[in-house]
Amino acid sequence: MTFADLGLGESVLKALRDVGYETPSAIQAATIPTLLAGRDVVGLAQTGTGKTAAFALPILDQLDVSQKTPQALVLAPTRELALQVCEAFEKYASHTKGVHVLPIYGGQGYGVQLSALRRGVHIIVGTPGRIMDHLAKGTLDLTELKFLVLDEADEMLKMGFAEDVETILADTPSTKQVALFSATMPSTIRRMSQQYLNDPEEITVKTKTTTSSTITQRYLIVSFQQKMDALTRILEVENFEGMIIFGRTKSVTEEIAEKLRARGYSAAAINGDVAQPVREKTVNQLKSGKLDILVATDVAARGLDVERISHVVNFDIPTDTESYVHRVGRTGRAGRSGAAISFVTPRERGLVSAIERATRQPLTQMQLPSVDDVNVTRLARFDDRITAALGQSERIDGFRDVIAHYVRNHDVPEVDVAAALAVVAQGESPLLLEPDLARPVYERRERDDRSDRGDRPGRFDRDDRGERPERRPRTPGANMSTYRIAVGKRHRVEPRQIVGALANEGGFSRGDFGAIQIRPDFSLVELPSNLPRETFDRLAETRISGKLIELRLDTGAPGRGKRDDDRPPRKPRHTSSDQH
Secondary structure (H helix, E strand, C coil): CCHHHHCCCHHHHHHHHHCCCCCCCHHHHHHHHHHHCCCCEEEECCCCCCHHHHHHHHHHHCCCCCCCCCCEEEECCCHHHHHHHHHHHHHHCCCCCCCCEEEECCCCCHHHHHHHHHHCCCEEEECHHHHHHHHHHCCCCCCCCCEEEECCHHHHHHCCCHHHHHHHHHHCCCCCEEEEEECCCCHHHHHHHHHHCCCCEEEECCCCCCCCCCEEEEEEECCHHHHHHHHHHHHHHCCCCEEEEECCCHHHHHHHHHHHHHCCCCEEEECCCCCHHHHHHHHHHHHHCCCCEEEECHHHHCCCCCCCEEEEEECCCCCCHHHHHHHHCCCCHHHCCEEEEEEECHHHHHHHHHHHHHHCCCCEECCCCCHHHHHHHHHHHHHHHHHHHHCCHHHHHHHHHHHHHHHHHHCCCHHHHHHHHHHHHHCCCCCCCCCCCCCCCCCCCCHHHCCCCCCCCCCCCCCCCCCCCCCCCCCCCCCEEEEEECCCHHHCCCHHHHHHHHHHHHCCCHHHCCCEEECCCCEEEEEECCCCHHHHHHCCCCEECCEECCCEECCCCCCCCCCCCCCCCCCHHHCCHHHC
8 A cells, every 4th residue: 555545635645755655554544544534533553653644644635725724733742742743744744835834832932933823824733731821812713723633642641631632622613623642542531532522433553562673672780879880881882873861850860961971972961840942952952963862851752753863771760661662762763773771770670571561572681891892892993083084195194204203213113103192192081991990880689599588688799790700711721821812802703713713724623722712902712732833834824804813822811911022011901912
């Protein structure tokens, strides 16, 4: 089925072709012909199913642009959703000349709204409270209203708008066509539809899951006190474009945003205390890329539809599954992929099971990114910065003579000059994390995993770090020694690649290999002791992930290694195979 099969006019169809819509969703295919036929509709559908187009397209198709008084009114529970619906109307009306759409909501000055109403408006999208204000002041004329839509009706009732909605339904023309959309059908909405709608057709869209299959959903067990440190680690290693972080309270959102800004991230908070002009400016900055992270409460983020949102983080996991679905629905919109990460304290483990049952989708437990993971990411980004700079050939040429002059006059190797310039570029912030200093308490271990003592809040295991302790390096077995190769995590190497390369090029059998430890910049491999020079020669040109492995005996402790000269070994975070 195509949109042309639904009976829509050419101007609307042309707009749909412009935005790339080809096939109607289930709610659109069922609702559009019914509304075009003049029937009232009760639509039961989850958010993200395309219900905005389901009512917007038939309304636009039937508008009389010569009539200057409002013909259609859409009631939405929040300012953000009202603005989103307005944008959709304007997009679908791009080939319908003379259509005027006006958002009306609290927090915006009356002057702008009054001026637009005086000029003439065809479609109004507003929140019930501000619509009631205009009706009370006599500044909004709905006597010639033809269409009335209640979008997310269950949310409007939850937010206390039931009386306002019923007043608007009762005080508008009885001949109007009404479309009511809701994710659920509580008794109040059932009664309202029976009282104010005329023989409505009930359309139910059943979804296999209540969260999109394009969204990867994960959770992390973390103690309450360590959530901020965990968030910082995740931001380091996740490749995100735009992100919404959900906090339970206004104060939490402000605190998170402030701490993220102090760490160098572009972040801002929106909640009920933020003035509407500031909220709109913040959302626009998120859309344009001037802002990367939005920290929000549930109500403040409802209705947000920003294509850049690749990740949603539940800093505080919601206690009801419906809120979880709405939060996660801010990413993975319209078939795009997305990621959702939820922080779960040990006492909140039961919420994960409840969410899985409600959404019929599994949540995967993730491990907190380790220090090595963070350092690998930092090194990769540092590499990218160097690569990008090398692409600026004209600027590079200008500095070559400067560096050559310094090398000649100070008798310093070029690699040391490059390292010194990296220090200057990095500033005071260390490029890599210190393993022994950046290992906070991330998870309160539950002793009942191994005993029947039960959950004792406040009791910790000896190793309470929320991640599996790193095993102590074992002493190589008899006739085995530890060798170092110059590829590691940063080169995305895996043990099977090491075994395969050494076995193929060096003539080793599977039994010749012992333990393999992959570190950020290098790896340690147990191989037979006293390898002959011929083996080293055969492996001289061997590469893994495009890099020479530079096999040599490791003469120091794992992670340190003894330098080829007499200088003392550097700490692990400064180790680089290119320096040996």
